[in-house]
Amino acid sequence: MHKKPAYLFPVLLLAILAVVVGCSSVPDSDRQQINFLKPGEEAAMGISEFKKMKGTLKISTNSTYNAQVQKVGQRLSKVMPVPNAEWEFVVFEDPTPNAFALPGGKVGVHTGLFQVTENEAGMAAVMGHEVAHVVARHSGERLSRGALSAGAVAVGTKVINKKTGLNPAIVAAGLGAGATLNHLSHSREQELEADRLGALYMARAGYNPSESVKLWERFAAYRKKSSQADGPPAFLRTHPLDETRIAALQAYLPTALKEYKN
Numbered sequence: 578m579h580k581k582p583a584y585l586f587p588v589l590l591l592a593i594l595a596v597v598v599g600c601s602s603v604p605d606s607d608r609q610q611i612n613f614l615k616p617g618e619e620a621a622m623g624i625s626e627f628k629k630m631k632g633t634l635k636i637s638t639n640s641t642y643n644a645q646v647q648k649v650g651q652r653l654s655k656v657m658p659v660p661n662a663e664w665e666f667v668v669f670e671d672p673t674p675n676a677f678a679l680p681g682g683k684v685g686v687h688t689g690l691f692q693v694t695e696n697e698a699g700m701a702a703v704m705g706h707e708v709a710h711v712v713a714r715h716s717g718e719r720l721s722r723g724a725l726s727a728g729a730v731a732v733g734t735k736v737i738n739k740k741t742g743l744n745p746a747i748v749a750a751g752l753g754a755g756a757t758l759n760h761l762s763h764s765r766e767q768e769l770e771a772d773r774l775g776a777l778y779m780a781r782a783g784y785n786p787s788e789s790v791k792l793w794e795r796f797a798a799y800r801k802k803s804s805q806a807d808g809p810p811a812f813l814r815t816h817p818l819d820e821t822r823i824a825a826l827q828a829y830l831p832t833a834l835k836e837y838k839n
């Protein structure tokens with residue numbers, strides 16, 4: 578007779594609970610995800626994290642940069658479904674070309690990003706991509722997957738016992754990773770999804786989504802140039818290959834263009 582391995586039961590139980598407790602669908606995408614976190618809890622963490630960042634990082638007073646980021650932010654915030662949003666758009670003094678968004682509608686843009694975005698639509702492409710990670714709740718998904726995998730029955734059980742999904746240590750670790758901004762741990766799938774959703778939302782906000790392809794091409798050129806200089810910056814290494822990403826976005830453009838009215 579075969580005897581069922583002892584670990585099978587908790588694993589099965591976790592899988593079932595994951596479906597019951599933590600499965601939700603990604604807005605504007607035909608994908609289901611595992612997510613134990615409640616949107617309101619995610620938002621509260623993002624809002625408090627952003628407050629800390631504003632207290633420690635240098636905020637830019639460049640009026641041209643700030644005006645553009647506010648304008649793009651206003652337009653995007655009207656069309657991007659971020660639960661419990663308290664929208665805020667801040668430009669930080671940092672020469673690296675980067676931007677980030679946290680749950681709760683908190684968006685940061687580095688001054689170094691303007692060298693690549695070049696214009697308002699380019700900025701909309703990047704900010705749309707970043708906020709799309711929030712819309713699709715990618716960090717909560719990452720945390721929840723992390724809790725389930727690694728055979729982390731103990732961890733997963735703790736999470737599930739609380740049902741609302743909050744093990745403060747795990748959440749803090751995950752949010753910390755998110756807050757280093759550079760999507761180090763976003764999977765390739767999440768990146769491509771953020772590209773698609775970003776193009777869709779920029780179209781709904783009145784920006785031509787074709788500009789997103791141009792933006793990612795400029796990013797590719799920038800990467801090439803800077804990797805020749807001193808090796809690829811760490812935050813870019815986990816991104817999908819630029820060619821793959823640009824091709825995928827090209828293929829999605831007709832869908833996004835349907836929502837673009839100028």
Ligand SMILES: [Zn+2]
Nearest residue numbers: 760763768771
């Ligand atoms: Zn990303």
